[in-house]
Amino acid sequence: EITKEQQALMKIILDAYNRHQIPQDVAKKLLQDQYSAEENFLLLTEMATSQVQVLVEFTKNIPGFLSLDHEDQIALLKGSAVEAMFLRSAQVFSRKMPKGHTEVLEARIRKSGISEEFMTPMFNFYKSIGELHMVQEEQALLTAITILTPDRPHVKDQHAVERLQESMLDVLRKLCALQHPQEPQYFARLLGRLTELRTLNHYHTEMLTSWRMNDHKFTPLLCEIWDVQ
Numbered sequence: 001e002i003t004k005e006q007q008a009l010m011k012i013i014l015d016a017y018n019r020h021q022i023p024q025d026v027a028k029k030l031l032q033d034q035y036s037a038e039e040n041f042l043l044l045t046e047m048a049t050s051q052v053q054v055l056v057e058f059t060k061n062i063p064g065f066l067s068l069d070h071e072d073q074i075a076l077l078k079g080s081a082v083e084a085m086f087l088r089s090a091q092v093f094s095r096k097m098p099k100g101h102t103e104v105l106e107a108r109i110r111k112s113g114i115s116e117e118f119m120t121p122m123f124n125f126y127k128s129i130g131e132l133h134m135v136q137e138e139q140a141l142l143t144a145i146t147i148l149t150p151d152r153p154h155v156k157d158q159h160a161v162e163r164l165q166e167s168m169l170d171v172l173r174k175l176c177a178l179q180h181p182q183e184p185q186y187f188a189r190l191l192g193r194l195t196e197l198r199t200l201n202h203y204h205t206e207m208l209t210s211w212r213m214n215d216h217k218f219t220p221l222l223c224e225i226w227d228v229q
């Protein structure tokens, strides 16, 4: 019982999700053959910077987002960037990239100065996303829902964000019922991943701190979105 306007919303979100992806020439750099921790960190920094740009373009296509208070738009992007990038990189792992990106991305993440204690929760998350076998529509909606989380730091008009998120959640709930009729708890499992994502934020903050203590440099865009340097 997905309504006509919900179908329209779904199409807009899916088109935006597919239209905005890391350019292939950037992604292909993962396949080059230098594998030092420094080289891996630089490549991952380039991936993250490109992914943030993609994320901003995707977010601008979420119906209603550009009508939110401008400072709240920034607060939502800053607050959700890491989670959206975990979701996106998780799709790379679960979609078994033909060009072998999966293996090289994992190898570079594992050897980029991230301490062991963060590897386990990070790769457990990647595994738990892979096990869901999400379709594109679910991935796109889940990313939009993550961005439209009302209780990010410094969001002033949380109700305005809540209204947008709720309409996305309603479409996702109906889509899950259609896509996974034999699995009534599938929608709840998807939302459970959003909770797991928020725990990864804390690990990520510590990852940033330890990189900075080892004098690793980030790009201006990442410094701005992560309030570092």
Ligand SMILES: CC(C)c1onc(-c2c(Cl)cccc2Cl)c1COc1ccc(-c2ccc3c(C(=O)O)csc3c2)cc1
Pocket (backbone or CB within 6 Å): 021, 022, 027, 030, 041, 044, 045, 047, 048, 051, 081, 082, 085, 086, 088, 089, 092, 101, 105, 109, 218, 222
């Ligand atoms: C600054 C840097 C060292 C960093 O700090 N924390 C994290 C970080 C890490 Cl290490 C894990 C999870 C989240 C973050 Cl922010 C990172 C690296 O972030 C990445 C962001 C995004 C990709 C990413 C996305 C899409 C795709 C696609 C595709 O779509 O076709 C093909 S290849 C690829 C690669 C990889 C890495």
